[in-house]
Amino acid sequence: MIVIVIGRVAQFLLSLATLRAATTFLSPEEMGKVSLVLTTIAFFAMFLVNPVGMFINRRLHTWQVHGSARMYLERYTGYLGVVGIVAAITLPLLEMTGWINFGIPVVWLVALVCGSLIFNTINQTSIPSLNMLGDSRSFVVLSVATLAASFVCAVTLVRVEQASAQYWVLGLLLGQTLLAIVGTKIFFAKLRCDAVQPVVARGLQKRQLKVLFEFAWPVAFAAGLGWVQGQGYRYILESQLGLAQLGLFVAGYGISAGMIAGFESVLTAYFQPRLYRDANKGHNEQADAWQRYASAVIPSLILTTVLIMLLAPELTRLLLGERFQAAPSFVVWGALAEAARVLTGVYSLIAHVFMRTRWLVLPTAAGAAIAIIACLLLIPQFGAIGAGIGLAIAGFVVVLLLHALLAMRAGGGIAIRFLAKAAVAAVALWLTVLALHAALGAEGWMTLVGVIILAGTTYLGALYWLLHEHLADKAGT
Numbered sequence: 105m106i107v108i109v110i111g112r113v114a115q116f117l118l119s120l121a122t123l124r125a126a127t128t129f130l131s132p133e134e135m136g137k138v139s140l141v142l143t144t145i146a147f148f149a150m151f152l153v154n155p156v157g158m159f160i161n162r163r164l165h166t167w168q169v170h171g172s173a174r175m176y177l178e179r180y181t182g183y184l185g186v187v188g189i190v191a192a193i194t195l196p197l198l199e200m201t202g203w204i205n206f207g208i209p210v211v212w213l214v215a216l217v218c219g220s221l222i223f224n225t226i227n228q229t230s231i232p233s234l235n236m237l238g239d240s241r242s243f244v245v246l247s248v249a250t251l252a253a254s255f256v257c258a259v260t261l262v263r264v265e266q267a268s269a270q271y272w273v274l275g276l277l278l279g280q281t282l283l284a285i286v287g288t289k290i291f292f293a294k295l296r297c298d299a300v301q302p303v304v305a306r307g308l309q310k311r312q313l314k315v316l317f318e319f320a321w322p323v324a325f326a327a328g329l330g331w332v333q334g335q336g337y338r339y340i341l342e343s344q345l346g347l348a349q350l351g352l353f354v355a356g357y358g359i360s361a362g363m364i365a366g367f368e369s370v371l372t373a374y375f376q377p378r379l380y381r382d383a384n385k386g387h388n389e390q391a392d393a394w395q396r397y398a399s400a401v402i403p404s405l406i407l408t409t410v411l412i413m414l415l416a417p418e419l420t421r422l423l424l425g426e427r428f429q430a431a432p433s434f435v436v437w438g439a440l441a442e443a444a445r446v447l448t449g450v451y452s453l454i455a456h457v458f459m460r461t462r463w464l465v466l467p468t469a470a471g472a473a474i475a476i477i478a479c480l481l482l483i484p485q486f487g488a489i490g491a492g493i494g495l496a497i498a499g500f501v502v503v504l505l506l507h508a509l510l511a512m513r514a515g516g517g518i519a520i521r522f523l524a525k526a527a528v529a530a531v532a533l534w535l536t537v538l539a540l541h542a543a544l545g546a547e548g549w550m551t552l553v554g555v556i557i558l559a560g561t562t563y564l565g566a567l568y569w570l571l572h573e574h575l576a577d578k579a580g581t
Contacts, residue, residue, distance in 0.1 A: 234287070
């Protein structure tokens with residue numbers, strides 16, 4: 105646990121440093137271009153790559169026992185090449201329509217998107233899989249090294265070559281590629297190659313492809329709709345308000361996204377391997393496995409979201425460059441939208457552990473439709489903040505639908521006592537921040553840092569209070 109926490113804290117700090125560097129070296133317009141490139145990468149990744157990746161997570165332990173993991177993963181690499189070809193054909197056609205203004209040459213766009221789909225996916229498959237197999241030390245070191253290498257390459261390129269979106273994204277990709285090579289070599293060295301079932305070595309069978317397809321198509325559909333819900337707004341915002349407003353919104357939203365992703369990565373790295381392991385034991389264990397996981401993550405998420413919302417002005421001053429200081433309201437709405445995203449992921453795991461991913465189709469379809477409609481209506485009325493409002497509304501509608509449709513299959517949701525503890529911790533944190541603002545004011549860097557440190561210390565104490573029962577439970581297993 106200590107290794108994972110240290111590594112995740114390092115990743116979190118590097119992510120925030122990367123955001124600060126990006127908003128220091130790049131203009132809001134260039135940040136808008138970066139966001140469109142990353143959103144386009146995410147579309148192909150979520151729709152075509154993520155479903156197969158989720159299937160790999162679900163089956164990796166079984167494949168390792170049978171000695172067939174390497175064979176399946178090598179075929180997965182070939183599949184990524186096919187995805188890259190699809191993207192390389194699609195993007196020029198999309199550019200010619202003129203529907204989206206990416207702001208960078210199409211050759212750059214194709215190279216960055218296809219390169220990320222192949223090499224970043226390999227990075228994000230091989231390195232987390234080390235943790236799934238129990239090698240948490242290598243997982244942590246390589247994850248931190250990926251962010252560090254990407255940060256160094258991106259900053260170097262925008263300072264040496266040009267302060268533009270394409271060089272920033274290229275730097276991120278170079279760091280991901282370097283550690284993908286290292287991570288894959290270490291990961292493959294740990295895989296068993298003595299297949300227990302000889303038929304596996306002859307290749308993929310129709311039955312296996314059928315199982316994969318039945319698992320993956322609902323995930324692909326849900327992931328594609330999830331992209332529409334969570335990132336499709338960027339094209340709308342750019343078309344109505346321009347790249348500069350998009351860049352400003354994404355920078356503020358990025359603070360919340362980075363902090364909640366840091367929180368999420370620590371808890372999932374610690375608790376998710378146990379969830380998947382217990383889910384493979386039998387039908388009776390599946391509901392209990394999800395209950396334990398959700399009871400740890402959801403109350404902690406509530407507390408984290410409250411912290412970000414309370415400290416939005418301080419976080420904006422600390423983490424964004426001078427040209428991005430109008431973003432605190434985007435931080436608040438970003439925190440709500442990202443909290444809904446994490447809750448959606450927690451409830452979606454019910455479908456994953458029961459291998460019934462088609463349960464996700466209806467809620468995600470509703471979320472995608474609501475997000476697009478809300479953004480189309482609210483952005484002209486309220487400007488960029490309308491996107492944040494629309495995303496938050498859509499996110500919590502999906503959470504409510506998932507709870508109504510799936511919670512009873514996993515025991516009815518988490519116990520009320522865990523939510524009550526989260527409410528008490530959140531109120532205590534709110535009172536602490538109010539007292540700090542009253543005592544220290546809001547002027548000067550020393551005051552700014554003091555408020556963040558003292559509020560953060562209170563948050564960590566409250567977070568430990570929420571999690572210590574679950575940490576003890578895991579330690580005993």
